[in-house]
Amino acid sequence: MAEVLSQSEIDELLSALSSGEIVPDDVDKEEEKHKIKLYDFRSPQKFSKDHIRTLELIHDNYARIITNYLTAQVRSNVKVKIESVEQITYEEFIHSIPSPTILTVFKMPPLSGSILFETNPQFVFQVLDILLGGSGDRKFKNREFSDIDKNIIKQVNKGLIGNLKLAWEDILEVEPEIEGLETNPALNQTLAPNEPVALITFSVEMGKHNTFINICIPYLSIEKVLDKLVVQYWFEQSDSELVRESRSKIKDRLNVVDVEMIALLGKASVTVDEFLKLSEGDIVTLNKKCSSPVTLMVEDNEYFYGVPGTIGKNLGVSVLDIIDKDVESYE
Numbered sequence: 175m176a177e178v179l180s181q182s183e184i185d186e187l188l189s190a191l192s193s194g195e196i197v198p199d200d201v202d203k204e205e206e207k208h209k210i211k212l213y214d215f216r217s218p219q220k221f222s223k224d225h226i227r228t229l230e231l232i233h234d235n236y237a238r239i240i241t242n243y244l245t246a247q248v249r250s251n252v253k254v255k256i257e258s259v260e261q262i263t264y265e266e267f268i269h270s271i272p273s274p275t276i277l278t279v280f281k282m283p284p285l286s287g288s289i290l291f292e293t294n295p296q297f298v299f300q301v302l303d304i305l306l307g308g309s310g311d312r313k314f315k316n317r318e319f320s321d322i323d324k325n326i327i328k329q330v331n332k333g334l335i336g337n338l339k340l341a342w343e344d345i346l347e348v349e350p351e352i353e354g355l356e357t358n359p360a361l362n363q364t365l366a367p368n369e370p371v372a373l374i375t376f377s378v379e380m381g382k383h384n385t386f387i388n389i390c391i392p393y394l395s396i397e398k399v400l401d402k403l404v405v406q407y408w409f410e411q412s413d414s415e416l417v418r419e420s421r422s423k424i425k426d427r428l429n430v431v432d433v434e435m436i437a438l439l440g441k442a443s444v445t446v447d448e449f450l451k452l453s454e455g456d457i458v459t460l461n462k463k464c465s466s467p468v469t470l471m472v473e474d475n476e477y478f479y480g481v482p483g484t485i486g487k488n489l490g491v492s493v494l495d496i497i498d499k500d501v502e503s504y505e
Contacts, residue, residue, distance in 0.1 A: 221261045221370070221372055221393065225372075225396075225400060226259050226260070226261070226372070228345075229259050229372055229374065229391070230256065230259045230374075232341050232342060232344075232345065233256050233259070233341065233374045233376075233389070234256050235341050236256075236337065236338060236340075236341035237254045237255055237256045237376055238254075239337045239340050239341055240254050240334055240337050240376075241253060241254045243333055243334065243337055244301075244334075244378070244380070247301075247305070247330060247333070248301060248304045248305065248310070248380065249304075250304065250310070250380065250381065251380075252378065252379070252380050253378070253379040253380075254376050254377070254378050254379075254387075255376065255377050255379075256374065256375070256376055257375045257376060257377050257386075258373075258374075258375045259372060259373070259374050259375075260372070260373055261370055261371070261372055261373075262370075262371060262373050263367065263368050263369065263370060263371065264365040264366065264367055264368070264369045264370075264371050264390070264392070265367035265368065267290075267371055267373055267388075267390050268359045268360065268362070271292050271294075271359050271388065272294070272295055272316070273357075273358055273359055273360065274295065274316075274318055274319060274357040274358060275292055275293070275294065275295055275298075275357065275359060276292070276293045276295070276298050276319065276324070276327055276331070276355065276357065277290055277291075277292050277355070277356040277357070277359055277362055278290070278291040278292075278293070278328070278331045278335065278352060278354075278355050278356075279291075279352070279353045279354045279355070279356065279362065279364065280335050280350055280351060280352045280353055281350070281351050281353060282338065282342075282348045282349065282350045282351070282395075283348065283349050283351075284346060284347075284348070284398075284399070285346075285348065285391075285395045285396055285398075285399065286394065286395055286397075286398065287364075287392055287394050287395040288353060288364045288365075288392075288395075289389065289390065289391050289392070289395055290362070290364070290388075290389070290390035291331060291334070291335055291387075291388075291389055291390075292359075292387070292388040292389075292390065293327065293331060293387055294385045294386045294387065294388075295314075295316055296314060296383060296385040297378055297380075297385035297386070297387065298319070298323070298327050299314035300314065300380055300381070300383055300385065301327065301330060301380075302323055302326055302327065305326060305330075306326075309381070310380065310381050310383070311381050311382050311383075318357070319357050324355060324357070328352070328355055331352070331355075332352055334387075335350045335352060336350055338350050345399075345402050346399060346402065365392055365394075369392055369393065369394065370392075370393045371390050371391060371392045371393065372390075372391045372393070372396075373388060373389075373390055374388065374389040374390075374391070375387075375388050376388070376389075433472055433473055434472070434473055435470060435471065435472050436470070436471040437468050437469075437470055437471075437480065437482065437491045438468060438469040438470070438471055438476075439460060439462070439468050439482065440460030440461050440462035440466075440468075441460060441461050441462075442458050442459060442460050442461065444458065467479040467480060467481055467494055468480050468481070468482055468491060469497075470491060470493065476497050477496065477497055478493045478494070478495065478496055478497060479493070479494045479495045479496075479497065480492055480493045480494055481494060
């Protein structure tokens with residue numbers, strides 16, 4: 175449907191045309207310009223705004239979780255804050271991180287494929303210095319990581335990655351598992367260069383230094399669960415769980431309530447004179463045969479059909495069917 179101009183817009187347009195500020199060809203070009211939308215085929219936008227928003231919510235919670243974890247590990251005040259969530263290509267991610275760095279490759283079933291967890295060298299050296307007895311405030315020179323460095327930081331990263339389970343529990347039950355550790359990003363060929371990924375960047379404030387942590391989640395890893403990465407679906411799931419839990423609690427409370435149940439064998443109509451003359455041993459004829467099912471009454475309401483019989487030395491009734499009140503009222 176074409177856009178409808180207001181009277182004031184029409185007057186301004188006519189005035190501009192008459193004064194020569196705009197020529198008719200320029201109007202057409204301006205209209206065409208608004209109709210054209212740029213699209214980069216080398217970097218297709220596969221993550222919608224809802225997906226990015228949900229990933230931001232999940233990892234904002236994750237930032238709070240690992241704040242407590244790192245504070246306990248280094249015995250110092252640590253603040254972790256999510257900085258950005260954006261879609262880029264895998265090649266852009268590899269070129270944006272320093273070399274050497276600690277790049278931990280891990281899986282997180284039921285998500286498929288490998289996910290990357292990158293800890294900045296400044297962060298690694300600062301954590302290592304504190305864990306080995308230092309203050310973590312000195313300046314660090316960029317150097318290759320030793321085997322001891324890798325083993326220590328691998329244990330720290332194991333705890334950081336393990337906490338993803340808590341952050342994702344409202345969406346999925348995930349099981350993080352470390353596959354390996356790389357120090358040269360260029361040697362890690364887990365994805366194609368043009369593969370779209372979601373890059374989650376965290377800032378880590380520890381002492382006088384501010385460093386960064388990155389999580390790189392490929393689109394292929396979460397492609398099968400994209401429907402769950404919608405905020406509306408997330409909260410609907412949460413509401414349904416609350417309703418299910420409430421119903422279960424109500425059911426448990428109702429199960430302990432005592433109700434009166436009566437088996438109605440049949441009905442008979444007698445006059446007052448016949449009733450007054452009744453004596454022990456007299457037989458009253460009911461309106462049902464002995465082979466007909468009896469009606470079970472719950473608090474004076476008809477609910478079941480049953481068959482009378484004996485249970486050991488006691489009389490009892492076996493339930494045959496539920497009386498469908500809706501059908502009866504319809505008929």
